[in-house]
Amino acid sequence: MKNITVGIISPGDMGHAVGAQLINNNVNVITSLEGRSKRTKSLAKYAKIQDVGNLKNLVENSDLILSILVPSQAVPFAKTISETIKSLDKSIYFADCNAIAPQTTQKMSEYFNGTSAIFIDGGIIGGPPSENYQPVFYTSGPDTTPLESLNGKGIKVNNIGSEIGQASAIKMCYAGMTKGTIALNISVLSTAKILGVYDSLIAEFSKSQSEMLKRMNGMSEVHTKSNRWIGEMLEISSTFESANLSGMFHKAAADTYDFVSKTEIALNETPENYKEDRSLEELIDIFSKYLQE
Missing domain, CATH: 1.10.1040.10 (N-(1-d-carboxylethyl)-l-norvaline Dehydrogenase; domain 2)
Structure with missing residues (x-):
C-alpha cells in the first residue's frame, strides 16, 4: 500500500506516543488541536505531530484517522467526524481504537453509513509505544488494509476477523x-x-x-x-x-x-x-x- 497520512485524535498519553513512533518510521502524521488542552498540545508538539487546525482539514488531508480517546469521548467524536466526512464526501478510513464495548463499537459504526468512509474496529493492548516497545493494535472489519500497513512501524497490528466488534x-x-x-x-x-x-x-x-x-x-x-x-x-x-x-x-x-x-x-x-x-x-x-x- 502507498504511503499514507494518518490523522490522530487525540495526541494524549497514548495518541502522541503512537504518532511519535509512526513519524520515526517515516509515516506522515497530523492532528487537529482545536479545543484540546494545553497538555495535549504540548504532547503533540513534543511528538512533532503537525497540527492542521480543525477537523475539516484533518479529514481532507488524512487517508486514515485513528480515534484514540477516553471512552466517554469516543462516541461523540465518531458522530462529529462522520458528519464532517459526509459533508466533504471524502473517501477515508476511520479506525476506532478506543476501550469500548463491542456493542458500542457496532452502534458507532452505523454513524458512517451513507458516507464514503470505511469503518475499522481497533483495540489497543499494551502501553504507549517507545523506541524499545510496540503495543498491539488488534483490528477487525471488512477492510482493515491501511491500519495493517502500519504493522512494524512503531506498533504491531494483528487482524483477528472480518466483523466489527471483534477487536473491541x-x-x-x-x-x-x-x-x-x-x-x-x-x-x-x-x-x-x-x-x-x-x-x-x-x-x-x-x-x-x-x-x-x-x-x-x-x-x-x-x-x-x-x-x-x-x-x-x-x-x-x-x-x-x-x-x-x-x-x-x-x-x-x-x-x-x-x-x-x-x-x-x-x-x-x-x-x-x-x-x-x-x-x-x-x-x-x-x-x-x-x-x-
Missing part, C-alpha cells in the same frame, strides 16, 4: 483481567491497611504470592491513569453483561478508580511528573487515608 471484544476481555486485577489489588491492600493487617498481609504475599506482590509494586503510576479507566471499567461491565455474565465486578472497579482519581496525588500528578520512587505502602497509605476522610 479482545480489548475488553484483556483489560477486564489486567486493569480489573489492579483495581482488586488496590481494594485488597487499602482494606488491609484500614483494618490494621497490611504488614501481615504483605508478609504472607511475599511468601506465597511473590509474583503477584511484584506486580502490585508496579502500580506507582495508577493514579495518573485512574480517571481514564473509570469509563473503561463501565464498558467492560457492559461487555460482560452482553455475554450474560455479571457486570458488577467491573462496576466496582470503576468505583475504585473513581476514588483514586479524587486523591490529591491524582489531581496533581501526571505521567510526566509523578513520583516514580513512591513505595507501594506510601501509595496505599494515601488511598486508605482518603477513604477514611
Whole structure:
C-alpha cells in the first residue's frame, strides 16, 4: 500500500506516543488541536505531530484517522467526524481504537453509513509505544488494509476477523483481567491497611504470592491513569453483561478508580511528573487515608 497520512485524535498519553513512533518510521502524521488542552498540545508538539487546525482539514488531508480517546469521548467524536466526512464526501478510513464495548463499537459504526468512509474496529493492548516497545493494535472489519500497513512501524497490528466488534471484544476481555486485577489489588491492600493487617498481609504475599506482590509494586503510576479507566471499567461491565455474565465486578472497579482519581496525588500528578520512587505502602497509605476522610 502507498504511503499514507494518518490523522490522530487525540495526541494524549497514548495518541502522541503512537504518532511519535509512526513519524520515526517515516509515516506522515497530523492532528487537529482545536479545543484540546494545553497538555495535549504540548504532547503533540513534543511528538512533532503537525497540527492542521480543525477537523475539516484533518479529514481532507488524512487517508486514515485513528480515534484514540477516553471512552466517554469516543462516541461523540465518531458522530462529529462522520458528519464532517459526509459533508466533504471524502473517501477515508476511520479506525476506532478506543476501550469500548463491542456493542458500542457496532452502534458507532452505523454513524458512517451513507458516507464514503470505511469503518475499522481497533483495540489497543499494551502501553504507549517507545523506541524499545510496540503495543498491539488488534483490528477487525471488512477492510482493515491501511491500519495493517502500519504493522512494524512503531506498533504491531494483528487482524483477528472480518466483523466489527471483534477487536473491541479482545480489548475488553484483556483489560477486564489486567486493569480489573489492579483495581482488586488496590481494594485488597487499602482494606488491609484500614483494618490494621497490611504488614501481615504483605508478609504472607511475599511468601506465597511473590509474583503477584511484584506486580502490585508496579502500580506507582495508577493514579495518573485512574480517571481514564473509570469509563473503561463501565464498558467492560457492559461487555460482560452482553455475554450474560455479571457486570458488577467491573462496576466496582470503576468505583475504585473513581476514588483514586479524587486523591490529591491524582489531581496533581501526571505521567510526566509523578513520583516514580513512591513505595507501594506510601501509595496505599494515601488511598486508605482518603477513604477514611
